[in-house]
Amino acid sequence: MESLNALLQGMGLMHLGAGQAIMLLVSLLLLWLAIAKKFEPLLLLPIGFGGLLSNIPEAGMALTALESLLAHHDAGQLAVIAAKLNCAPDVHAIKEALALALPSVQSQMENLAVDMGYTPGVLALFYKVAIGSGVAPLVIFMGVGAMTDFGPLLANPRTLLLGAAAQFGIFATVLGALTLNYFGLISFTLPQAAAIGIIGGADGPTAIYLSGKLAPELLGAIAVAAYSYMALVPLIQPPIMKALTTETERKIRMVQLRTVSKREKILFPVVLLLLVALLLPDAAPLLGMFCFGNLMRESGVVERLSDTVQNGLINIVTIFLGLSVGAKLVADKFLQPQTLGILLLGVIAFGIGTAAGVLMAKLLNLCSKNKINPLIGSAGVSAVPMAA
Template identity: 55%
Template sequence: MEGLMAFWSETGIANFAPDQIFMMAIGGLLLFLAISKGFEPLLLVPIGFGAILANIPNAGFTDEGGLLWYAYHVGIETGIFPLLIFMGVGALTDFGALIANPKTLLLGAAAQFGIFATLLGAIALNLVPGFEFSMQDAAAIAIIGGADGPTAIFLASKLAPDLLGAIAVAAYSYMALVPLIQPPIMRLLTSESERTIKMEQLREVSKKEKIIFPLMVVGMTILFLPAATPLVGMFCLGNLMRECGVVDRLSSTAQNELINVVTIFLGLAVGSKLQAEEFLRIETLGILVLGAVAFSIGTAAGVMMAKLMSKLSGGKINPLIGAAGVSAVPMAARVVNKVGLEANQQNFLLMHAMGPNVAGVLGSAVAAGVLLAVLG
């Protein structure tokens, strides 16, 4: 009988706290969104399952020495996982559209306004009782507006590790919600005739230009913004491996096997931060709201900049492509293409939107570097 009692006291049923059940339900919700709705399944499946594992009473996954504890400390606290992902993203990115039309870098820069405006918003939220964000916290929250998961996780792990779970979940959720959040803003800010503007076909870009590009980006980062070199450097390494054509094996590993392995552990480690005591706080609600605001402002700023460039160029630029200036590659570019097709059945904007889209990745990495340099 005593043995049975001892067994009972070790079961999950006897030890559950209500907030752990609630967090497991959130993990279940993430799994549902990933599996049934197809929202960023590659990340939300491991994150959702990680959230369930992290909240099991008596399992010890997240205690010192547990699997999730190691995954977090080895991969995220050190910043290694997001950087490896960034290398893979670099190997997956074709900068051809950007090199053919370099002006679109300005759109990628404008969309970063979402980040810096939210920095202000997060500090302003301190006026509401219950919120106490430091400047570092505010910067880590604001980077959600960059719509770039690895950058958000990297910055949060450096500036505000206690908020990391909420920030990562917000960043990936909003990236999944790009097709819902962006189109209304894009339609609101542009007129029907602007949306139908057709753009000239892009010139072809030589292999040499594509090889020089990552080297040039990394060179400029070394000179002007060394704080951004972890992100930009890994990104450019991946891109150089892709474009140079002599290390196809490495490039293919970076964009397939390596990024997949790291994604599994990154997802689990982020999920482990969804523990009840760390996640169920008023700050989480603030982060979710601020993230949505950051994203919307970024989209709006990109579109406004594109409108300005359209006016200055005499109507050669479709303002819709500005919305792709938030990163979220390639989802944002696809959304631009879709909204463009709604206005004009013959107007394919996908390639034109890829320019600002990859510019947004660089822009948010630069913005992260600025925030790290100033506040880190």
């Protein structure tokens, strides 16, 4: 009888909580969207599968060594951790103390848990290497740079303003998050609001990079919102574009004004990096990788490297990036009122970004002989290729 009881206790079903069950369903939904509806499958599929792995009871695949220690509820071990943090020896108090602790203290507690015999799960390791270090989004930006042709932009620099206008969605999202916090509807700190705001740029790697730095506890919800709405661009944007333009404007035919030389294309990423990085050093990592990838493409002297970055490397990193994001799709982090706020703010941000880009194109047409089709203003959001 004891053997049977031990067998039953070892089964994951015996430890399946309501939160885990809900997250398993959410993960299955993401897999369905990726496979059946082909919504951003390159990332939603690994994110969804990572979510499945993260919510298997007792597997601990997404837990760090310290989280595994807290999950085992060993009174002696909790007392040791609590003594180091000067808090009560219970899981809730320890988690609160860790949330307020400096990163160096958190690292010490993680090392202490390892010394006690606990090991991080494989998804936790993926997260630490891919997102915690910031490497994966940077490599993806390198690949995106290698795939980008700036010729049309250099031929018609005015279109740069369309992309700038579309970023109003970011500011609107930040203000929206702070407004929800001000009225006590949903609690968001300023770093969390900034991380949520980047959803308005419709740029998945940037959203993951910033949320990993500013609000890692919201990473799962932000990534899912960003990529879900990017996949829904064909549904979100057309009604806004149609409402803000006339049939005549939608029929405007544009021609490339001039041929862009190879020298211009080579100089552009170098000059762009120097100008922006010298003014905003914090943007140097992301922009640097993007410009490096673009320089490899345009220089024409490292075609093998450029091809590798555009294909093999970016595909490999995408796998680990998706699984790492899936590691954050756990009930205690995802099933919060904040998630609903993130999803709501995300769709509003997309709408505002699209509208701002279209309206900027209409404004430019008022003072220019060479008309711009306002519809391309919607491509100011970074949801490529759907927005374009």
